[in-house]
Amino acid sequence: MNPKYIIVGGGVVGCSIAYGLLKKGYQVTVLDGGDSANRASRGNFGLVWLSNKGLNAPHYSAWTRCSVNAWRDFADELETLTGDDIHLEQNGGYDFQFSQQEMNAKIQQYEHLKEVLGTDYPYQVWDRQKTLQEEPNIGPDVIGTIFGEEDGHVNPLKLLRALVKAIKLLGGEFVSSVEVVELSKSMSQTFNVTVSSGRQYQSDKLVLAxxxxxxxxxxxxxxxxxxxxxxxxxxxxxKYPPILKRPSGLIRQVDEGGIQIGDSKESVGLNPSTTPEMTAAIAERAIAIYPFLSKANIVRSWGALRIISPDGLPIYQESNTCPGAFLVSCHSGITLAASHCNLLPHWFEKTPDSPNLELFSEQRF
Ligand SMILES: Cc1cc2nc3c(=O)[nH]c(=O)nc-3n(C[C@H](O)[C@H](O)[C@H](O)COP(=O)(O)OP(=O)(O)OC[C@H]3O[C@@H](n4cnc5c(N)ncnc54)[C@H](O)[C@@H]3O)c2cc1C
Known part of the structure; x- marks a missing residue:
């Protein structure tokens, strides 16, 4: 029998959706590429992060916060089902500041967001003294931090592994190392998906992730x-013994002990390699925050490709020409995993609990 849904793409976005659909009782097949595919879900930073998101797009800030606030339950349920520990910590996070002027500008942006959203915004302003109490290893140039109360991090590889495990435990089909080459909708309203070997898969609905x-x-x-x-x-x-209490957008200590560093953004096409110039620049920024890192041995570096829309915000779109096909794309798939799992199935099925995703439609481009 055909599954109700085919999900094209088995990264964190496709897998969060597949898991959510299976929990609601829909049959799902996930079709995913192989090791040579671009896979942001295996190279990302693992932040579950609200701060700085949607400062000029309040609807994105609200959507992000909704997911961040649902993450604890999402993680607990996934861990109970799979027996895996995905190491979610949501004890807040830092946006370290080096100049009072920049800090004031950021505060103004948060205050504006608060006004527009008509809600409180979970941030605090910490001076150097308070920052030192929490993180005694900060460098002399850090003047303070904007503390994001709801920020946190997770082990993104363990998350992905747990999601794939959950899909299989709930009876979903996960087909890896296949390349989807053709997508169409037949007169009988069935979606046909052809992979490079020529094999075809059919479903009632399709999610392109x-x-x-x-x-x-x-x-x-x-x-x-x-x-x-x-x-x-x-x-x-x-690896270090526990030394950083919380993550920042640039630096975090992972659950295994290593300190992960990175926040570069480059437009270089489909090229995920690393360069000595950029790794040096990243390291320099990190040392300004935590000088002890100047003595740290780097054991690995990698590049990975984010998936960016023209305005940087997610795209949620049902096809106008092939209804029942949905496009889901975003550049914060870890952060948004909880909402993708909990809420997108309602959107696909048009239930009364469907989120309003109108503003994220690709008609805006
Ligand atoms: C350096 C870096 C740091 C990041 N940090 C964070 C962070 O801290 N927090 C956060 O929330 N987000 C972060 N992100 C973003 C996050 O990683 C992505 O939003 C997320 O991984 C996107 O997931 P995805 O499933 O859409 O894409 P991918 O992980 O790229 O998965 C797409 C999948 O589709 C499959 N596929 C593609 N074409 C085909 C085809 N033709 N046939 C079959 N399968 C196909 C591929 O095999 C792949 O597995 C970061 C990204 C990068 C690169």
């Missing part, structure tokens, strides 16, 4: 899918 692969596949179902790659380079040090 193929990351950068959506740019090629999307037009076959009437989507614009205007996403492009943006490279991020990341470093990780040798």
């Amino acid at each position: 193929a990351g950068l692969g959506s740019a090629q596949l999307g037009p076959q179902l009437g989507f614009k899918a205007p996403v492009v790659p943006q490279r991020g380079q990341v470093l990780i040090t040798e």
